[in-house]
Amino acid sequence: MVGTDTDIIIKSGIAGKTAEQIIIRKARIKDVPQIFKLVNQMARLKNNLLPRSMSELYEHIRDFIVAVDDDRVIGTCSLHIFWEDLAEVRSLAVDLEYQGQGWGEQLMNVIIEDAREIGMLRLFTLTTIPAFFERFDFRVGTKEELPQKTWSECFRCPKFTECDETALLLDIAPGYRGPQSIKKGFNLTQV
Numbered sequence: 527m528v529g530t531d532t533d534i535i536i537k538s539g540i541a542g543k544t545a546e547q548i549i550i551r552k553a554r555i556k557d558v559p560q561i562f563k564l565v566n567q568m569a570r571l572k573n574n575l576l577p578r579s580m581s582e583l584y585e586h587i588r589d590f591i592v593a594v595d596d597d598r599v600i601g602t603c604s605l606h607i608f609w610e611d612l613a614e615v616r617s618l619a620v621d622l623e624y625q626g627q628g629w630g631e632q633l634m635n636v637i638i639e640d641a642r643e644i645g646m647l648r649l650f651t652l653t654t655i656p657a658f659f660e661r662f663d664f665r666v667g668t669k670e671e672l673p674q675k676t677w678s679e680c681f682r683c684p685k686f687t688e689c690d691e692t693a694l695l696l697d698i699a700p701g702y703r704g705p706q707s708i709k710k711g712f713n714l715t716q717v
């Protein structure tokens with residue numbers, strides 16, 4: 527789980543940086559400027575995630591986890607809870623320099639585990655890259671399966687009138703044993 531005052535060290539055989547140099551932990555206030563830069567840079571470059579303002583990030587900082595290389599935020603992801611049985615995976619982004627090294631996958635593993643730990647039953651995401659989320663056993667659904675309030679941010683999206691996003695859902699009800707399709711082993715250790 528992602529502890530409140532403990533860090534999670536990811537130990538795995540990821541290429542590039544050694545695992546000990548990069549940790550995934552809950553975001554802290556001081557991370558906000560870097561999360562802002564990363565999320566908005568990716569929103570600009572890839573046009574597939576929503577830009578976030580500094581005030582939104584401060585307001586929702588408890589939703590966020592970060593992957594940090596020393597003090598540098600190299601990846602982030604957030605979990606936004608809507609109701610007792612529904613939460614959204616948002617703002618998943620990995621720094622260009624660190625993409626393709628498994629950090630997006632590790633952030634997803636940690637956010638799913640965190641959701642499971644707090645007793646969340648179902649996750650969803652709206653995305654243009656369904657294949658990435660299917661790796662974690664998300665299944666393609668329809669927006670109609672989601673309550674209307676989950677679309678509340680759609681009006682802010684530049685692609686609102688010609689939406690190209692797919693709704694994906696993941697049930698993590700009791701008995702869920704974690705993504706089955708992940709090839710790389712990972713091991714979360716609390717320190």
Ligand SMILES: CC(C)(COP(=O)(O)OP(=O)(O)OC[C@H]1O[C@@H](n2cnc3c(N)ncnc32)[C@H](O)[C@@H]1OP(=O)(O)O)[C@@H](O)C(=O)NCCC(=O)NCCS
Pocket residue numbers: 568572574575617618619620621624625626627628629630631632651652653654655657658661
């Ligand atoms: C999507 C993103 C988070 C992936 O992060 P990453 O660290 O590069 O991904 P990983 O290295 O962990 O990739 C893990 C696996 O997913 C696959 N994958 C990565 N990006 C993918 C994509 N866009 N579509 C499908 N599969 C993808 C990789 O090929 C890899 O598979 P392999 O282990 O079989 O080789 C990153 O590319 C990013 O920040 N993109 C811009 C923002 C974005 O699109 N966010 C998601 C919005 S919903």
